[in-house]
Amino acid sequence: xxxxxxxxxxxxxxxxxxxxxxxxxxxxxxxxxxxxxxxxxxxxxxxxxxxxxxxxxxxxxxxxxxxxxxxxxxxxxxxxxxxxxxxxxxxxxxxxxxxxxxxxxxxxxxxxxxxxxxxxxxxxxxxxxxxxxxxxxxxxxxxxxxxxxxxx
Numbered sequence: 001x002x003x004x005x006x007x008x009x010x011x012x013x014x015x016x017x018x019x020x021x022x023x024x025x026x027x028x029x030x031x032x033x034x035x036x037x038x039x040x041x042x043x044x045x046x047x048x049x050x051x052x053x054x055x056x057x058x059x060x061x062x063x064x065x066x067x068x069x070x071x072x073x074x075x076x077x078x079x080x081x082x083x084x085x086x087x088x089x090x091x092x093x094x095x096x097x098x099x100x101x102x103x104x105x106x107x108x109x110x111x112x113x114x115x116x117x118x119x120x121x122x123x124x125x126x127x128x129x130x131x132x133x134x135x136x137x138x139x140x141x142x143x144x145x146x147x148x149x150x151x152x
Contacts, residue, residue, distance in 0.1 A: 003040060003088055003089040003090045004080075004089070006075075006079050006082065006090065006093075006136070007083065007089075007090060007093055008074055010054040010072075010076065010079060010095070011074060011129065013068070013072040013075050014069055014072055014083075016068055016072075017065070017068035017069045017071075020064045020065050021065045021068075021069075021133045023061050023064075023115070024058070024062055024064070024117075026066045027054070027057050027058050027061050027119075028117050028121050029119075031054050031121045031125070031138055032121055032124055033123075034050070035121070035124055035125040035128050035129070036128055039125050039126075039128045039129035039132065040128065040132030042079045042100045042129070047125075047129070051122065051125065053057075054121075055118075056098065058118050058121070059118070060120060062114040062117075063065065063077055065114060066107065066109065066110055066111055066114060069107060069110045070107040070110075073103040073104065073106045074104075076094070076095035076100060076103035077095070077096075077100065077103050079095040079096055079100065079149070080095045080096060080097075080100025080101050083095075083096035083100070126148070
């Protein structure tokens with residue numbers, strides 16, 4: 001494979017990985033939005049179904065992100081190994097430089113980032129659900145004359 005083809009392939013892998021990552025972030029953002037507006041209104045079984053469906057979608061798109069970025073990083077390591085003796089026309093490309101071998105450790109970082117986003121969004125669901133349910137209970141138990149406006 002020529003240097004030009006390696007550089008083009010590297011760019012295409014990055015584009016594909018970023019596309020899959022944007023899909024993952026859309027799923028997470030949809031979860032956060034739905035949690036903020038609907039978590040306190042869901043019954044227990046609806047919440048279980050919602051979290052199950054979200055988990056399936058997030059884990060599927062998340063694994064796609066991990067696989068796509070792992071391929072991207074492995075290609076970077078390959079380019080680094082290919083360019084180690086003579087960078088030639090690839091000297092301008094990041095993996096061809098001295099830090100290119102560090103790309104091999106990046107899939108663990110991506111996996112940690114994905115797990116943090118997933119568990120953070122699940123935690124957000126429960127925090128919003130708990131806080132809004134308790135706020136609703138406090139509003140329901142307040143007497144009509146207990147507000148600041150009613151005291152004046």
